[in-house]
Amino acid sequence: MSKKSFRQAINEALRQEMRRDPTVILMGEDVAGGRGGSAGIKDAWGGVLGVTKGLLEEFGDTRVLDTPITEASYIGAAAGAAVTGLRPVAELMFVDFVGCCLDQIMNQAAKFRYMFGGKARTPLVIRAMFGAGFNAAAQHSQALYPLFTHIPGLKVVIPSSPYEAKGLLISAIRDDDPVIFLENKVMYDEEEDVPDEPYAIPFGEANLTREGRDVTIVAFGRMVGLANQAADRLEKKGISCTVIDPRTTSPLDRDTILECVADTGRLVIVDESSPRCNMATDIAAIVAEEAFDTLRAPIRRVVPPHTPVPFATVLETLYLPSVDRIEAAVTATMAHRVVEKV
Amino acid sequence: MQIARETLLRSYRAMRTIRMFEERLHVEFATGEIPGFVHLYCGEEASAVGVCANLTDNDTIASTHRGHGHCIAKGVGVAGMMAEIYGRSTGVCRGKGGSMHIADLACGMLGANGIVGGGPPLICGAALSHKTLRDGGVAVAFYGDGASNEGSTLESLNLASVWNLPAVFVVEDNGYGEATGASYACAGTQQARAAGFGMPYIECDGSDYFAVHQAAGEAIAHAREGRGPVMLHVHLARWYGHFEGDAMTYRAADEVANARRDHDCLKLFRTRVTEAGLFEGSELDEVDAAVADEIEAAVVQAKDDPLPQSADLLADVYVRY
Numbered sequence A: 001m002s003k004k005s006f007r008q009a010i011n012e013a014l015r016q017e018m019r020r021d022p023t024v025i026l027m028g029e030d031v032a033g034g035r036g037g038s039a040g041i042k043d044a045w046g047g048v049l050g051v052t053k054g055l056l057e058e059f060g061d062t063r064v065l066d067t068p069i070t071e072a073s074y075i076g077a078a079a080g081a082a083v084t085g086l087r088p089v090a091e092l093m094f095v096d097f098v099g100c101c102l103d104q105i106m107n108q109a110a111k112f113r114y115m116f117g118g119k120a121r122t123p124l125v126i127r128a129m130f131g132a133g134f135n136a137a138a139q140h141s142q143a144l145y146p147l148f149t150h151i152p153g154l155k156v157v158i159p160s161s162p163y164e165a166k167g168l169l170i171s172a173i174r175d176d177d178p179v180i181f182l183e184n185k186v187m188y189d190e191e192e193d194v195p196d197e198p199y200a201i202p203f204g205e206a207n208l209t210r211e212g213r214d215v216t217i218v219a220f221g222r223m224v225g226l227a228n229q230a231a232d233r234l235e236k237k238g239i240s241c242t243v244i245d246p247r248t249t250s251p252l253d254r255d256t257i258l259e260c261v262a263d264t265g266r267l268v269i270v271d272e273s274s275p276r277c278n279m280a281t282d283i284a285a286i287v288a289e290e291a292f293d294t295l296r297a298p299i300r301r302v303v304p305p306h307t308p309v310p311f312a313t314v315l316e317t318l319y320l321p322s323v324d325r326i327e328a329a330v331t332a333t334m335a336h337r338v339v340e341k342v
Numbered sequence B: 001m002q003i004a005r006e007t008l009l010r011s012y013r014a015m016r017t018i019r020m021f022e023e024r025l026h027v028e029f030a031t032g033e034i035p036g037f038v039h040l041y042c043g044e045e046a047s048a049v050g051v052c053a054n055l056t057d058n059d060t061i062a063s064t065h066r067g068h069g070h071c072i073a074k075g076v077g078v079a080g081m082m083a084e085i086y087g088r089s090t091g092v093c094r095g096k097g098g099s100m101h102i103a104d105l106a107c108g109m110l111g112a113n114g115i116v117g118g119g120p121p122l123i124c125g126a127a128l129s130h131k132t133l134r135d136g137g138v139a140v141a142f143y144g145d146g147a148s149n150e151g152s153t154l155e156s157l158n159l160a161s162v163w164n165l166p167a168v169f170v171v172e173d174n175g176y177g178e179a180t181g182a183s184y185a186c187a188g189t190q191q192a193r194a195a196g197f198g199m200p201y202i203e204c205d206g207s208d209y210f211a212v213h214q215a216a217g218e219a220i221a222h223a224r225e226g227r228g229p230v231m232l233h234v235h236l237a238r239w240y241g242h243f244e245g246d247a248m249t250y251r252a253a254d255e256v257a258n259a260r261r262d263h264d265c266l267k268l269f270r271t272r273v274t275e276a277g278l279f280e281g282s283e284l285d286e287v288d289a290a291v292a293d294e295i296e297a298a299v300v301q302a303k304d305d306p307l308p309q310s311a312d313l314l315a316d317v318y319v320r321y
């Protein structure tokens, strides 16, 4: 056990799985970097944010492949390789670039198994960073996990801490279905204790990061940390919250959410993706359908507005869910009084 | 081809403006005051300016993530650009786009682009508008050697040929896409790619304004006359990292120094026009001084300009909703 950053935890998961299984390969733009450069060095970058640094040195360029800027073909190649014997981990860099290769994910990899009558296995992982908070503007800041969650055949993972990232990525690599693994780009330097040895966190099992009586908060990725900060503040005001990190949006641990809502009777969902047809609407629908009688207040969603992500800091800050907004939503749900119908 | 003195002076000023704009950004970025990603165009000025000197406001260009030079060359105002990069409400995109999304449709600038390979398909559409509306306009896509490998780019070369569009595809080949060399990432040659799609190909030295102006002039005339698209391959060097903050360990120590010494488009331009007796050095020095003042004023103004208001967050998602 030692302190590791989100970046290091991901790097370690990749390294350990590549050691364990020679069919695991990496590919992406500048996952090593430096090829064809005048300095003649390799591994110049190890990914734009250094997440895959050092893997080329250990595994060589038959297993760590720099690609041209050509997402449709290398993401498709990863899908094709996955269905024919390799276990590729393809890095898409910014998830926004899925616009250039969605067909290979949505119409190809996701559908092989079902379309081919259960005969295919596609052990593909696509890693990508997502999220606002970097002033990266409209084409480099989206949180597109609902898009992937919408597509049957894909699994979708959103780690909320370094510990979670390592265990979930190891599961993703060992999984026989296509997995979209989404890393919030603001979190790479966050640190916590992470075991040195490999461990796997199963998909579809939510993590209760905190248990309380009054309100259930469901949050994803970086929002889990914000929800816990809000819960700390609320605790001081006498409001006790449960905070659920579902870990994966597909599969989704409905049971844990429904059980917690049954206990608290109040639900706030924190989701940093665009508000229409996102995880917050999905979970709200499930709870409204399956747990209507246990609700003591309307479900509240803390989500961005239905706009692209703006560039300027003042606007981007307003755009994102915040600790203040989560606190306000919980306070509002506590203030709700059921009026008896006459 | 004889280039009018006025055009030369305007082009020199534009190249100097790009150079000073970018060098100032390099300094300001290091202070941490500029948000987001910034990709500098220094060293590549003659490409944007040599091409755009052959265009009018009626013509359209599409740019890339490395877009400041194309914007300035096409006539986007420096003050509005600087304010945009600082995220101010006075910016050309009202602080909503930033460096990577500067656009000004009024002067035919379809936007920088955060998506590599985003521009070429848009340029097919702009060329289709020019052709259909018979407005005499030409559409020009600037894109990098890295972007030349995107499917969207290759498909656009085909579409432009199939539709015989008034389009010019300017490959700005600076030898790198991020940290990866073009010698690794680009199979075959740009020339063979052009030939594969049945379009003429011209190449030129991008540090020589006159060479770019000449080559682009031919390519643009060809497209404007309705004879179909052309590929223009411009050989360049970028003087800074891929983005600000890139240590460039993948480049040989002397690569940038050599480019600065031997392939500085501004130095080469000055030598050529003064030796030919077209301009006195002092005339060009005056331009330099005026540009320095303009950049200084733009930075001071941008830092002082108002930030966007909270209501701006919700504005302009749609025309009507």
Ligand SMILES: Cc1ncc(C[n+]2csc(CCOP(=O)(O)OP(=O)(O)O)c2C)c(N)n1
Pocket: A029, A069, A071, A093, A097, A100, B064, B065, B066, B114, B115, B116, B117, B143, B144, B145, B146, B147, B148, B174, B176, B177, B178, B242
């Ligand atoms: C679709 C897409 N893929 C990857 C990126 C990340 N990216 C930004 S710039 C760049 C390199 C582009 O190289 P090139 O086209 O040669 O332009 P240059 O930077 O050299 O001007 C990459 C890979 C992106 N923005 N969009």
Ligand SMILES: [Mg+2]
Pocket: B144, B145, B146, B172, B173, B174, B175, B176, B177, B178
């Ligand atoms: Mg390049």
